[in-house]
């Protein structure tokens with residue numbers, strides 16, 4: 330055995346050596362990323378390539394020459410920077426627009442332009458850099474927007490940069506580690522941060538055991554598997570099988586998720602947490618943080634609340650039909666809240682965003698979605714996390730907070746919502762803002778991107794209609810850090826994807842830079858609107874049990890999610906209280922009149 334292994338190693342070494350002595354002109358030509366404007370690079374013979382420019386609007390060897398119509402559009406189309414500028418200024422103008430049909434027109438345009446950047450059906454994955462049936466049909470893979478860098482390229486990033494990439498630990502320690510907490514200038518709070526984490530972990534579930542690039546989340550989108558579980562088996566463990574409801578327990582008179590004793594599903598907890606203290610929910614990692622379990626509790630209460638409402642209108646319905654219909658109502662509520670509360674806050678737009686599937690009924694749109702590796706990498710927003718967690722009057726550091734199963738029921742949902750709504754979250758972009766406790770996660774992202782051969786940051790800029798940065802100064806907008814980055818990467822075209830997103834100069838008063846928005850928004854909106862409930866066949870009252878259920882979807886909000894499921898309505902928001910908007914530090918809201 331050993332002998333054969335050794336022999337094979339020798340063969341590999343020999344292959345490697347002979348490879349590095351190849352003449353430069355036998356380099357895989359696709360390593361140069363020659364094809365522009367989404368042209369597809371195909372290798373022919375040894376050193377020849379062709380760019381397939383079909384339907385790109387460009388032609389020529391590298392798809393660089395615009396067709397006439399493209400030239401006109403190119404000339405007329407303002408840059409993303411320009412759009413962003415307009416959308417985040419002139420409030421009076423947008424208030425006027427809001428009251429007119431132009432709001433719908435612009436919203437439709439936003440959805441169309443963003444979604445069109447995401448190929449649907451999906452194309453590549455981490456094992457297949459070309460269109461293939463396996464990549465299409467094997468949904469255990471995350472998809473890829475850009476194919477992996479070929480294995481035989483001269484440098485790790487293709488042809489640019491150094492033979493060896495800088496150590497991932499070094500990058501994280503030098504550029505990403507927090508020295509002093511930098512608050513998000515947009516005023517995001519922990520309520521926002523935990524929503525981000527809770528919401529995205531229904532479709533970001535990297536399947537470590539299958540190797541990187543695989544997911545356990547076969548629903549590839551807003552399927553609410555973080556509430557109901559990935560598998561039918563897990564769902565059944567979590568269900569009460571009465572009136573469509575989920576299992577629960579009552580603590581201090583309030584509803585919480587059941588324990589794993591009552592709902593025996595696999596949950597990840599440290600060994601010292603007894604089974605009686607382990608909450609059982611759809612996502613196995615949600616024991617990690619009280620903020621995640623707080624959201625799990627809210628959605629559990631919401632599910633059982635909606636079941637009661639549906640049951641009243643449909644006394645003949647089976648447990649199964651009540652459960653299934655309620656699940657669709659909650660999917661609708663989630664999408665509504667994500668677009669109109671979460672994305673609205675994150676975008677900083679004065680355009681009032683609108684969740685209305687009918688906006689897309691007249692245009693070509695595919696009701697399907699596949700989660701991409703790049704989206705997963707991009708969403709590692711760990712800089713959001715503060716130095717410590719302030720709950721009512723107590724301060725919890727990471728060791729007191731992480732996996733602390735007492736906090737949720739000790740304080741109750743109201744107190745947690747209010748505390749998280751009042752505490753500032755960190756700024757995501759601009760660097761130097763990841764708490765030391767979370768640095769290893771960022772190292773993991775960078776190491777994963779190397780294993781998966783994720784293309785350079787600039788290639789993604791171009792793929793999403795942004796101009797490639799010409800220099801590191803251009804990229805960070807300053808001198809010191811850019812010099813340092815240049816010395817370790819060697820070439821701006823060799824800068825990696827995740828460091829690129831986190832270190833790019835941030836937009837004025839913004840939580841991150843242009844690339845995070847322009848690359849993230851298309852994935853996000855495609856994932857939300859690509860849900861089957863948004864399709865013409867599904868988007869009608871009967872799908873949600875009638876007008877009542879349909880209205881619950883159409884009027885959902887973060888505030889209602891909280892306040893219809895607690896006894897005392899606390900201050901609840903995705904941004905810290907803003908005195909200029911009349912928001913005080915004290916909760917004054919009473920249920921339910923104001924909702």
Ligand code: HEM
Nearest residue numbers: 522523525526533534535705708709710711713714770773
């Ligand atoms: C104290 C808070 C947090 C801790 C302790 C934490 C810890 C972790 C850990 C240990 C991983 C797995 C890393 C790996 O497998 O290599 C992870 C993954 C991830 N985290 Fe966090 N995280 C926190 C907050 C957040 C927040 C606020 C977000 C915001 C969106 C976030 C987004 C993600 C994403 C997208 C992944 C990838 C998940 C996957 O692919 O399975 N995390 N985090």
Ligand SMILES: *[C@@H]1O[C@H](CO)[C@@H](O)[C@H](O)[C@H]1NC(C)=O
Nearest residue numbers: 361362363364389390391393
């Ligand atoms: C196409 O791209 C390659 C690689 O970047 C470059 O060497 C070549 O000059 C380009 N050809 C044309 C016609 O632009």
Ligand SMILES: *[C@@H]1O[C@H](CO)[C@@H](O)[C@H](O)[C@H]1NC(C)=O
Nearest residue numbers: 423424425426427428429681
């Ligand atoms: C925008 O219009 C909607 C109705 O179309 C209204 O409910 C909302 O209050 C308006 N918002 C602003 C900020 O004017």
Ligand SMILES: *[C@@H]1O[C@H](CO)[C@@H](O)[C@H](O)[C@H]1NC(C)=O
Nearest residue numbers: 456463466467468469470539
């Ligand atoms: C998907 O691909 C992986 C890796 O090749 C393989 O192990 C798995 O069985 C495939 N899944 C299906 C459903 O074919």
Ligand SMILES: *[C@@H]1O[C@H](CO)[C@@H](O)[C@H](O)[C@H]1NC(C)=O
Nearest residue numbers: 724725726727728729730766
């Ligand atoms: C967290 O706080 C506790 C006291 O509550 C202290 O014993 C512990 O050392 C702190 N841990 C860290 C990592 O600072």
Ligand SMILES: *[C@@H]1O[C@H](CO)[C@@H](O)[C@H](O)[C@H]1NC(C)=O
Nearest residue numbers: 728729730733734735736739
């Ligand atoms: C967990 O939180 C409770 C408050 O709910 C606190 O009394 C306890 O010390 C915390 N546990 C740890 C290990 O820090």
